Amino acid sequence: MPVQTTTRRRQLGAMMRKLRAREGLTLEEAGRLVGISKATVSRYETQAGPVKWVVVDALCREYRATDAERRAVVALAKDAKQQGWWSSFADSIPESMNLLLTLEDEAVREDHFCCVYVPGLLQTRAYSTALQRANEVPLEPGEVERLVDIRMKRQDILTREKPPRLWAILDESVIRRVVGSPEIMREQLVRLLEANESPHITIQVLPFSKGAHAAALGSYVIIVGAEAALDVVYVDFHAGSLFLEKEEELERYRLAFEYLRAQALDMEASSAAIHRALKEL
Numbered sequence: 001m002p003v004q005t006t007t008r009r010r011q012l013g014a015m016m017r018k019l020r021a022r023e024g025l026t027l028e029e030a031g032r033l034v035g036i037s038k039a040t041v042s043r044y045e046t047q048a049g050p051v052k053w054v055v056v057d058a059l060c061r062e063y064r065a066t067d068a069e070r071r072a073v074v075a076l077a078k079d080a081k082q083q084g085w086w087s088s089f090a091d092s093i094p095e096s097m098n099l100l101l102t103l104e105d106e107a108v109r110e111d112h113f114c115c116v117y118v119p120g121l122l123q124t125r126a127y128s129t130a131l132q133r134a135n136e137v138p139l140e141p142g143e144v145e146r147l148v149d150i151r152m153k154r155q156d157i158l159t160r161e162k163p164p165r166l167w168a169i170l171d172e173s174v175i176r177r178v179v180g181s182p183e184i185m186r187e188q189l190v191r192l193l194e195a196n197e198s199p200h201i202t203i204q205v206l207p208f209s210k211g212a213h214a215a216a217l218g219s220y221v222i223i224v225g226a227e228a229a230l231d232v233v234y235v236d237f238h239a240g241s242l243f244l245e246k247e248e249e250l251e252r253y254r255l256a257f258e259y260l261r262a263q264a265l266d267m268e269a270s271s272a273a274i275h276r277a278l279k280e281l
Helices: 007-023 027-034 038-045 053-062 067-078 085-092 095-105 125-133 141-159 172-176 182-195 247-263 267-279
Strands: 109-114 165-171 201-206 220-224 232-237 240-244
Touching (some): 007 053, 007 067, 038 053, 109 247, 125 182, 165 247, 172 267, 201 267
Parallel strands (some): 109 165
Antiparallel strands (some): 109 220, 232 240
C-alpha cells in the first residue's frame, strides 16, 4: 500500500499556498525565484509526493514569511512523513479508514450526525464488537477483535492533553436500536450519558417528532483542522466512503449541521431522552 498523505503534509501544502497567495505570486513566478519548476511548487502545495525542507525554507524566505511562520513550515516539512499509531495496521485496514485516522489525528473539532449507530469515538467495546459481528460478510473472530482494537485505540484522542471538540447529533433511532443485546445497549447508553458530562463533548438527540430534517440522506462527520483549508467532510455509506473537500461541499454540510443543532434537543433534554431509552430496555 502506498504511503498515505499525512495531516502534517496537508498542513504544509495549505500553508505554502497561503504564503504564496499573500505575496501575489503565480506558481511559475515562485518557482523561478528559487530555481525549481512550476510543477514542483504545485506538488508542494497539493500534497503530491515528497518535499525537501531546504526548498521549503527558500520559498518561505522569498514569500517574506515571518521567522515564526518559516520555522513552523520548515518543521512541518521535516516531519511530513511521520505516520500515526495506526501505521502498523496500514496494510490490513481499508484505505478510507487509514485516511480517516490520518485526518482525525490532529483534528481540533469533529461534528457528527449519526442516523444509524453511535459514532465510533463513543462506542463501548461490546457495542463495537456487536456491530462488527453483524457485518454482511462474516468475519473471523480474530479479525473482529482487530477491528475493535483499532476503534478503541482511536478513542484515545478524546483523552489526550488537548482533545478535539466533539459534537454529536444522534437521530433518536440510534438510542432506540438495540445493538447486540439489551445489556450491551444499556452499557452503551450509560457511556453516552457519561460522555455528555464531559466539557469537550456535546451530545444532542434529534427526536422522531421532528420528522424530516436537514440530513435525511445519511450520517456524516465534519472534521475540522487547525487551518480552514484542512477541513473535510467524511460520508460513510454501505458501498464505501467519501471525503469531500470543496468549499461548496463543506458549506452545504456545515449549514445542514447548524439546522440539525437547532432542531435537536438541548443537552439536558437529550440526556433525559437517553435516560428514558435506558429505562425502557
